[in-house]
Amino acid sequence: MAYILQQLLTKSAARYPEKTAVWARGRSITYRELDERSNQLAHLLRQHGVKKGDRVGLYFPKCVESVISMLGVVKAGAVYVPLDPQAPADRVGYIIGNCGIRALITKEDKRHGLDESTLASLEFCVMIEEATKSSNGTKIIPWSMLSEFPAAHAPEVVLTETDLAYILYTSGSTGRPKGVMLSHQNALTFVEWCAATFEITREDRLSNHAPLHFDLSVFDVYNALEAGATVFLITEDLALFPSRLASFIETQGITVWYSVPSALTLLLLHANVNAEKLSRLRLILFAGEVFPLKYLRQLADLLPHVELQNLYGPTETNVCTYYEVERERLASLEKLPIGIACENTEVFAVNDQDEIVTQPGGTGELYVRGPAVTYGYWADPEKTAKMVVPNRFQKNFEEKIYRTGDLVQLAEDGNYYFLGRRDSMIKSRGYRIELGEIESALLSHEAVKEAVAVAIPDDIVSNRIVAVIAAHDGITIKPSELQQHCGSRIPKYMIPELIEFRDSLPKTSTGKVDRVQLTQESIRAANQPPSEVVSQ
Amino acid sequence: MSTVNQTPATHAPVLKDQIREFIMENLAHAKGITSFTDDESLMESGVIDSLGIFRLVSFLEEDLRVRVSDEEINAETLKSVNSIEQLVLSKKK
Structure with missing residues (x-):
């Protein structure tokens, strides 16, 4: 069993070396290539001084190199930080400073937009395209340098599942984004649950609609690797146009789709989709916001052959509850449940009297317990102490639980229902x-x-x-x-x-x-x- | 604001101004953008996002009275002020 993310790749690369692992922008790479390129990148990073636990930023639009970079960084024992290529340079600069990124994998037009002090804080940049000369002191390493490094094996680094794999930045209430630290164990708890629950196989063709700094993409990339399947990265130019996106799903024979509901709603309203065209699609997962029932019902009617799953969970726990849409109940449902806890995860609501809600109808703040829960926020012990708290409901040993800030209700049917937020x-x-x-x-x-x-x-x-x-x-x-x-x-x-x-x-x-x-x-x-x- | 080319007296410059003005006031400002050229890709610069596209299409259909099919909502047709103008002109012939 895998305990660190890169083992998912190593295993599939050994079993299906010539199978396509990743497709993006009309280019694709096989499992063998992905394994070799990420080994080389890991060696390159190590040789340039990246050590275990160091943060490496990924700052470029989605492409095949995105997945090579994610794997290359973890193989080097480091922690990757996906940076939103569309975000203002000021925000990206803040994140680079906040988590002490000194190595950046990027493109010239992105690097160029960063301010002087941010650039000065970097030790080197790996450019995913042909590199131009550095205009300041930062060392520039072209992607073509990868070929100089050993491809057969990753560098020797001792890692355990409790090491960090990546940091995802989300909006922060005090005016600056905060970095959610996720370990290999956090990620794999989710990936393995998905693999078993949704029975992802090597025949599957997964779409990746979410940006890579968004936790939905963890499923797309790592569950594809886990199963030896293919992940298709959907870039902006494709995502923006529902009609084009629909024909992409059709022609690429996508079998598993995961996105925010609004992307599905746009497909529903503006692309002429039907069950015949999307006959290979077997599973739609959605998360990130509430799916308006009106549109979910339309989607369920339009694609009667597709299993629909509502996933719920903040970045701090990835997905912690799920609800399989029951078509026969859909007409009478007044609200869409967020469902029940995933395996190896416990959730419970805590009411205003600080008691765990056990009776149907009871409401409270949802808490999450188990190996999916984050350690907290990078370099922010105060915020961490507020949200990732000691479990006061069991005293036998020390452990932390996560307060989601979401108000939920426990219903008669055993499902939780999302009611709203405790904050802004x-x-x-x-x-x-x-x-x-x-x-x-x-x-x-x-x-x-x-x-x-x-x-x-x-x-x-x-x-x-x-x-x-x-x-x-x-x-x-x-x-x-x-x-x-x-x-x-x-x-x-x-x-x-x-x-x-x-x-x-x-x-x-x-x-x-x-x-x-x-x-x-x-x-x-x-x-x-x-x-x-x-x-x- | 971008410059308007001197063109012979046709309806084209007026139409182009209308399109540019709509995009500026309704889409670009809400993204913190205050200038773009008639040739610039509105998707790459982030002026138009997934919802912006449908506000733009509503504008074309309701204000400029041209019918836009689902297939015409694509990256080439809606790329820039110029290409949107071309779309409208081709429909009005």
Whole structure:
């Protein structure tokens, strides 16, 4: 049995050396090539000083080299950090500094966009394409150097399942993203559960729709490797166009699909999909946000041959509960369950009296226990201590459990149902967004005195974001200027699509900004027909 | 704002302005982007995302009164201001 991720590859490469492991942008590599290239990359990294536990950033759009890099880094005993190639350079620079990345695998146009101090902090960059000369002191290593290193074996590094494999950054409420540390054991607990539950075989063709800094991609990549199957990386140009995406699923004979529900909704609404065209598709997994029942019912009717699974879980635990959609219940369901705990994982709700909910109907915050739970956040012991807490419900030995911050209800049918959040984190297109991070970005503009970001519920993307601003006296500023300012600090999916200005923001009796009132007003305004807006 | 080429008196520049203005006000600003050229790939620069595409298509259908099929919603047709203009012009012939 595998206890570190790279063993999944080694095993499949030995059994199916000539099978296609990864396909992206019209290129593919076999298991043998993936194993050899990642061995070479691991040797290259070691030779340039990367040691066990060091963090290596991956900063380029999805391609075959993405998977080579993930495996190469863990084979070197290091920890990979996928960086969103679409995120502003400021945010990427923060992450590089926060987790002390000194080796970066990247492309010239991405590297070029980083600021001077970030570049100065790097010891070297491996360029996945033909390298140009370095404009500053950073050492540049072209990808072609890989061929100089041994391909047959990975370097000797002692690792156990408790070592870190990767760090995934998610939105942080204090204005900066936080790095969730995931060990080999965390990842494999999930991968092995998936392999057994969804019976992934080497005949399967898995899609990878999610970006690689998003934990959904862990399933796509590692479950393909585990089974000796093929993973097809879906790039932006494909993901954006439902009709094209549908014909991609059809022509590539995708059998297993995993994405956020909004991607499925767009396919449903804007691509002419049917059971005949997608006859090879056998399993659809979705996670990251609530699937509106209206669209899920349509999907279930349209693809009667496909098994549908609702997976739930924050990055800190990967998936911790699941619900297999029961078609016969779908018409009468009022809400989609998040289901029951995965194997080797325990979940329970804790109510306001700090007791575990055992009776149907009871509600509380969902806690997660088991080997899937993260150690916490990189270089942030305070935040870690708040969320990954000692298990006060059993005293026999020390262990940590994770507080999800999600409010759930335990129902008669034994399933848990998601009710909402305890804090101001929201989801949009499956992305975790802390409204506080948006507000920090807005407040960092000199003209802004007060700022509140508000989530407006939306049928397709879960939430849209608007902001209400009070500027300093006598200063006028255009919404587009503020949006541009945000664009240099936070990812595009976090930028408020509308910004409303007021002289001052409403306050509660304790003098705090009244979020509840602002949220209600914004939702009301958003739901009004735009009849008063004169076009042109 | 990007520059407008001097062209003979046809409807084209007006149409192109309309398209550019819609994209600027409704899509680009919400992504923190304040300039793009008529030739630039709107997907690569992040002006248009998966939902932006359908707001753009609604604009073409409702405001410019051209019918856009699912198949026409692709990376070539909707690439830039220029290619969107071409799509609309080809429909109006």
